[in-house]
Amino acid sequence: MIIADPRLIYADPRDLDTLRNALKDNDPEGKLCPILMDQIYIQKKAIELLPEIISEHTRGKKILMVSDMTPYFRGKDSLKEQIYYLLSQNFDVLWLTLDNHDHVLHAVDEESTRIQEVIxxxxxxxxxxxxxxxxxxxxxxxxxxxxxxxxxxxxxxxxSVNAFSDGISIMLKNGVKCSLPTRYPSVLVIDLNVIEQAPMERNLAGYGDVLATWTAPVDWYLSHKLGMNNTYNDPSCDILRTQNSELLEQSARLAAKDQETFELLAKVLTLSGLAMGIAGESSPSSGTEHIITHLLDMAADKQHRDVAFHGAQVSIGTIFTAIAWDILLNEFDPTSVDLEKCFPTEKKMKPMVYESFEWIKKETADECWKGYQKKLENWKSNKENFKKFLRNWDIIKTEIQNVVVSPQHLCEQMRAAGAPTHYSQMTPSIDEKTARWALRNCHLYRNRFTLSDLLFYLGWWNDDFIERLIQRASELDAGL
Known part of the structure; x- marks a missing residue:
């Protein structure tokens, strides 16, 4: 058994030089992407450092400040106004406020173009x-x-999410959320005074987002073992698991708004983003549980209703995904697999994709099929890897069992943190019909291969299996 580098498993995102050196020493093949950030601040009164931080990064005086209409506070006063007046003493600050259309701002090309024009x-x-x-x-x-x-x-x-510390933007294209390579922030500033005043529901959403650490990397590893992904690497996982395990065990302290636990959550969330940047894609932190969430967001947009907090949705998707992993690990018999039935034709799958997504709009179905078609072609080309996977299942199973967390323990810790465990507890709540649709069709959504794809190709991921997941979740006081 390979022992992980302590500099990775106890990585501090505020010390990027040490992390970079550890990654270099653990990357003999040069697979990892560089962390293109200068500094990360996680501390109290970090806002007061902004004039100095900006002066270190530019000699110019023209600052574009971008925000939405959501109110944030530091003490009794508006955070955004405090920052504006702080910077206006030394800089020419233009403040661009993006409109929260119908209470929700979406990451769409139109909004990005508006920022580009003002820049x-x-x-x-x-x-x-x-x-x-x-x-x-x-x-x-x-x-x-x-x-x-x-x-x-x-x-x-x-x-609230782990999107702050990576070089990826999740953009909405034809109703489909796509992970696009963009850039890292130069500097990330997390003022713990601001965090402590943020609505607890938002901070719990971030807690929910990093719970995907217990399913997404395993999906990524599965994809790697089946030849469906060549970016898998241990360091991206090593920087997540140990400290996220500590966070999970401190869930009750999070509910009590313990300051040290807030700081740990800030570190783990930031490391989760860095893991995606290191991998060059979101796979270390985004698997089946996130795809379910993306479908829920798509449905909300079509139904003209507000979207529940991303991380809160992810946490419940994680429960369902953990249950699915538990079933596979305990019941899968590779000798019972009918190999030829595991490779469906485009003629079968294309109508299935369009039936699942065309009700949203045809462009959405087109986008989903474009991604799924690539995945299907890749799957067919990896038939020999699938045979190898079946032969080596006992070894792979043991490796996975060493890193997964039981659905029971997840649910217990989520309740201890005060986090929702049912879609009906979301704000706004998610109805059972929509949740079932998202669970049933998540594997058809995009090019990324996850557990739901394997289970579908095995003939498991169907209406009966979804109902089984829902029943298992219900027994844990979770799910719908």
Whole structure:
């Protein structure tokens, strides 16, 4: 058994030099992507460092400050206004506020283009994004489109998602969420005074987002073993598991708003983003549980209703995915597999994709089929790897069992943290019909291969199996 480098398993995102050295020493094949960030601040009163941080990154004076309409506070006053007046003493600050259309700002090309236009017309020397994951994704996408050399500073306003510390933007294309390579922020600023004042529901969403650590890397490993992914690497997983395990065991302290646990959550969330950046894709932190969530978001948009917090949805998707892994690990018999039935034709799958997504809109179904068609072709080309996987199942099974967490323990710790365990507990709640649709059709969504794909090709992932997942979750006081 290979012992992980302590510099990885106890990585501190505030010490990027040590992390970079550890990654270099554990990457003999040169597979890992560089961390293109200058500094990460996780501390109290970090906001007060912004003038100094900006001055270190540009000699220019023109700052574009980007936010949405969501109110954030530091003490009794508006955080955004505090930052604006703090910077206006030394800089020419233009404040761009994006409209929260129907209470929700989406990461779409139109919003990114608007930021790009203002960067150019203001001739911005630095872009400062203040807000959550959507603002961050838009600022990364827009500044990347204009000029990567423009410093990008992100002020994180809640521990809501892991999107702040990677070089990827999750953008909505024809109703489908796509992970696009864009750029890292130059600097990430997490002021713990701001975090402690953020709505607990938002911070619990971040806790829910990192629970995917117990399913997504295993999906990624599965894809690697089947020849469906060549980016899998241990360091991206090593920096997540140990500290996330500590966080999981401190769930009750999170509910009590313990300051040290908030700081640990901030570190783990930031490491989760870095893991995606290191891998060059979101697979270390995004598997079946995230795909279920993307489908729920697509349905919400079609149904003209607000979207529940991303991380909260992810956590319940993680419960269902953990249950699915538990069933596979305990019941799968590779000798019973009918190999020829595991490779469906395009003629069978294309109508299935369109039936699942055309009700949203045809362009969405087109986008999903474009991704799924590639996955299906890749799957067919890896028939020999699938045979090898079946022969080596006992070894692979043991490796997976060493890193998964039981669905029972997940649910217990989520309740201890005060996090929702049912879709009906979301704000807004998610109806059972929509949840069943997302669970049933998640494997048809995109090119990425996950557990749901394997189970579908084995003939397991069907209506009866989904009902079994729902029943198992219900027995844990979780699920719908």
């Amino acid at each position: 150019r017309t203001h001739q911005a020397d630095c872009v400062l994004g203040i807000g959550g994951g959507t603002i961050t994704d838009l600022c990364k996408d827009a500044s990347h489109a204009v000029d990567d050399s423009i410093p990008l500073i992100i002020v994180q306003t809640a521990l």
